[in-house]
Structure formats: C-alpha cells, structure tokens
Amino acid sequence: EAQVTQNPRYLITVTGKKLTVTCSQNMNHEYMSWYRQDPGLGLRQIYYSMNVEVTDKGDVPEGYKVSRKEKRNFPLILESPSPNQTSLYFCASSPRTDTQYFGPGTRLTVL
C-alpha cells in the first residue's frame, strides 16, 4: 500500500531534550516536506527536500533540522525543543508538482 508513515504518532517531552520524528514513504517520490499545524495559524511549511541530499528552509524553519540521506526517509530533528514547538506535525511527499500525500501526523507536546 502506498503510504507515508510517521513515528512516533504522539510524543510528550521536556524542554531541551533532543528528539527525532521519522518520516518514510514507499512511493519513490522525489519531493518531501514537513509542515506544522497550529490553531489559528493553519499549516505552515518547515523544511522541504527536492531529492537526496537536497534540502531547504520553508516558512518556519527556526529550531528544526532535517536530513535526506535516502530517498524514502526525511526525519525532522528538534535539537533543543521548546514549548512553542508544541504542535501537530505532518510529513508529505509527492512526485514533483503533483498530488501530495500526507502522513497521519505526529502530535508533539513540549513541557
């Protein structure tokens, strides 16, 4: 089944404790992105990747890192999480400018 998977689905952590949210797609898509969704602010792009080893900042990249060492994986790294990074995170992939497929989301709470 074609899908985008994210892990973990739920995470509660404390300020400053490094964490990684994984994202994997099995559709051989070139493009992958991370978005965060916040009430009143909607969905905003954090980082994107056009292919292996090619990544760039989206609209709200502060406090996040990403890597794209393999085509299928695009992890989101929070080196020192803060409470303002409490949010619902989505990973997405697509074959260039075509239909984007979203993962199920990761709900992160930073205390």
Place this chain on the structure above:
Amino acid sequence: KQEVTQIPAALSVPEGENLVLNCSFTDSAIYNLQWFRQDPGKGLTSLLLIQSSQREQTSGRLNASLDKSSGRSTLYIAASQPGDSATYLCAPTETSYGKLTFGQGTILTVHP
C-alpha cells in the same frame, strides 16, 4: 507572499444539500491547486488536484474549478452526506518543488 482565504469558515447544512466552498489566493503564479479533506485529529487526504492549465476537475460528487487569473477556486459538493463532515482545505502549489500554502479551511457539518 501567497495568502489563501477560504470562505465560509464554517458551514452547517442538512443532508442532501448541494454546497460550494470558496478559496481565493493572492498570487496567480501557481503550478496547480489541491483540495484536501481533514478529519478531526487526522491527516490530510487529497480530494482533487487541478493543474494550472485546467478549469475544473471532477471526482464522484466533488467538482473543483479554478480561475487562475482571478485567483479563485471553488469546491462543489453534490448531495452532501453526514460522512462529508470534515475540514476542507485549499492549497495552491506555488513552486516547482511542490510547496503548498494552505488556507484556514472550511469546517463542514452535514447533519442527518
């Protein structure tokens, strides 16, 4: 910077009604536009994608239109059902690498 507005913010209708959701965007230089559905606490499901060269796209009871020059898109839902209750999001793709800019969404409730 692309800005996307969706009207209405919320809509409550009885089952069986036909309805229209509106989306407007400020920058008409888009590659395509997608309509998504989001159920509470869940991920996004792509409903329709309209390429910039197209005027409309249909899937079952859904029909989406695009007027790129005026920066508008509409999603038409025919014969609405309670299972259509969800948040509907409009998102134009503004770059070659597929960056989406989302509207705030329309919360649709279809009651039996």
